[in-house]
Amino acid sequence: MDSAPQYRPLYSQVYETLVKRIAAGEWKPGEVLPSEQALAVQLGVSQGTVRKALDALALDKVIDRHQGKGTYVAELTQERSLFRFFRLSRPDGKRAVPTSGDEIIKRRRIKSFEAKALELADDAEVFEIVRTRFVDEHPIAIERIVLPVQYYPDLDRHSPLPNALYALYQREYGINIVSTHEKLRADIARRDDTRRLGVPVGTPLLQIERVAVSMNGKRVEWRLSRCDTSTLVYDVTSS
């Protein structure tokens, strides 16, 4: 007989309970959670068990812990985490902070490859955003972003969209991006690239296809970025 996992540590059940309660809005981003001791009493487990769950949540960047102050629900609106998934930086390693412009938002039916990437039905509706990204006033990337209407109703009302979309998702739709999966390849600029990026046809571009996953495990964004890497590089640090 095929068997189920069966055994679940207590702290991992606490973890899940807290994720659900945060996702449900019981504590909003930036708000402070009850103390370890209070949670322990409330949940009927020891403080050590709560601590282990909170440690795991902090590792997953769902919460921020500060000795002497308390435990806070992570907000993506903080400078350091705002562009957590923006990996383009200057060759010397200094972080580049992007701005946006020339935004176009359309509502249309999903394309089949997008539906596959987002694990959605073939007849879903999506918003498609196309915008140019700038660093130091120079255009460095074109982004095409696809967002399921079902997750982001009335998104077009927020146009022009803010620079940091993930903070918007969190604030307006309660969607917390916790991880991304990207596929990179090199390509060359075509005519539609050259208009927005101001580079000649044939310029090498770094193309990044990204799927973003929310706290509850759903794929909530697909985006394709085409970047001019003549002045910026894409940084990957891994261990």
Added chain:
Amino acid sequence: MDSAPQYRPLYSQVYETLVKRIAAGEWKPGEVLPSEQALAVQLGVSQGTVRKALDALALDKVIDRHQGKGTYVAELTQERSLFRFFRLSRPDGKRAVPTSGDEIIKRRRIKSFEAKALELADDAEVFEIVRTRFVDEHPIAIERIVLPVQYYPDLDRHSPLPNALYALYQREYGINIVSTHEKLRADIARRDDTRRLGVPVGTPLLQIERVAVSMNGKRVEWRLSRCDTSTLVYDVTSS
């Protein structure tokens, strides 16, 4: 007055002690460490403190822990970690396993930009390895690897080098690569690329500049890879 860190948790001192002893070869890759209890007695701390240090070491992939068996020094020779830092995969997500060929090893003086990247003196000696990388018999990347002679004496004696260099570093030189920092950009194939990769001049290539860091924090490898991403993509998953 400017102050030093001052306070160091016990478990972090245990962590460092264990790293040093592993690096010194007291326990070799694949060997089992003493039990938590034994280490606790030996180091004069409680089992919980040893556990916290071991948990951190496991997170940093220095050791592998197996319930019921014991704690083992990580070996990079295991399939799953062998190509831990090789991120090219097929578009469907299946991992690609590379092979190597056409290797050339030279010994020369370090170039100044390499010395800067590796934090070495300008007059250091290095080995330069150039090789072609294949997936499914197709050439997909050119690698130029620079290794300081001081860390890898007589490296050329091991020619032809094995497919998985990091396992060689570990086995022959006691150097454990624990993290890498990479800078990616798009470029265009030049004549010397076309010969090894069999692509026409002008083909877009993904260029990856990597610095690898060993367990003791030293930069022990610099490499430049130029990859044909027409059939493979570079994968980045982050959270």
Added chain:
DNA sequence: GAGTGGTCTAGACCACGCA
């Protein structure tokens, strides 16, 4: 069954932030 790592508890004390 013996031995290992994994979980859970309870309690003490420490470092930090803030009022």
Added chain:
DNA sequence: GCGTGGTCTAGACCACTCT
């Protein structure tokens, strides 16, 4: 000085592996 998270300890029991 109080409350918070962070460290450290000691001990019990559980799940897993191997003999």
